[in-house]
């Protein structure tokens with residue numbers, strides 16, 4: 304399998320590169336600002352210049368493209384909505400069109416922030432979308448652009464992505480921040496009024512490749528099976544860092560001023576991917592154990 308990872312230097316992208324290599328696939332990648340430390344063919348590519356993507360496809364000749372690149376700074380999207388819509392809304396459709404024209408399978412990655420957050424039951428793939436900030440609006444536009452270009456694309460929505468960055472081998476995302484504060488014995492205020500189903504990047508990468516191997520198409524939610532608050536996520540981490548939970552304190556989303564609104568509840572229903580692959584998604588505790596074992 305010839306795999307091209309767009310955004311190979313991102314947290315998810317680096318895990319897709321690593322997972323592809325471990326399966327013996329022929330992996331190539333693109334990067335934007337930072338060239339990752341992978342020994343694979345790499346091309347610099349900017350999502351705002353999608354006309355050049357045809358040249359990348361000609362040069363790298365993939366069977367499948369996985370688009371892990373996006374403008375992921377949620378507050379940055381709010382203050383720069385034009386750029387958010389170009390990178391997250393328009394570019395995915397253009398990439399899909401180039402792939403379609405060349406007979407290449409296209410896989411795209413989206414977000415739980417397409418949902419408004421007013422529900423209290425996990426959102427299924429068919430639930431109504433209602434983004435409450437520019438990031439979610441632009442990502443939803445990207446999903447729609449992809450499916451307009453090609454009916455048989457694979458689109459995966461993730462939630463609260465964290466894990467080991469596979470180019471640097473550093474723990475990345477929320478647990479890295481919690482761990483560093485725990486080790487520095489600093490107080491850690493964590494929200495008790497936000498609910499997410501954290502997605503471990505390495506698990507999502509393996510799941511994406513499993514879906515590709517099964518020729519799956521359509522929309523899938525990929526996340527752990529635990530719907531938790533950041534405070535509860537913090538409690539799982541303190542168990543593994545072996546430092547007193549007393550450093551954790553209860554906080555509210557209202558305590559923090561940010562440019563973009565966050566939805567209160569975006570847990571994802573993962574039944575669809577579980578039944579497609581005939582296996583359960585991990586719990587958050589299982590995911591944390593996996594990462595902590597890898598870091599040892």
Ligand SMILES: NC(=O)c1ccc[n+]([C@@H]2O[C@H](COP(=O)([O-])OP(=O)(O)OC[C@H]3O[C@@H](n4cnc5c(N)ncnc54)[C@H](OP(=O)(O)O)[C@@H]3O)[C@@H](O)[C@H]2O)c1
Nearest residue numbers: 310312313314315335336337349350372373414461463464
């Ligand atoms: N992080 C989350 O909590 C979360 C939650 C749900 C869904 N998602 C989705 O999951 C996917 C992967 O996210 P991630 O967490 O891996 O994000 P990430 O670590 O921030 O990676 C983003 C990637 O996008 C690339 N990129 C940014 N601007 C670009 C541009 N103008 N042209 C080309 N590439 C550009 C970056 O390249 P360089 O590093 O080379 O600049 C980087 O490789 C995204 O679609 C995101 O929307 C993320």
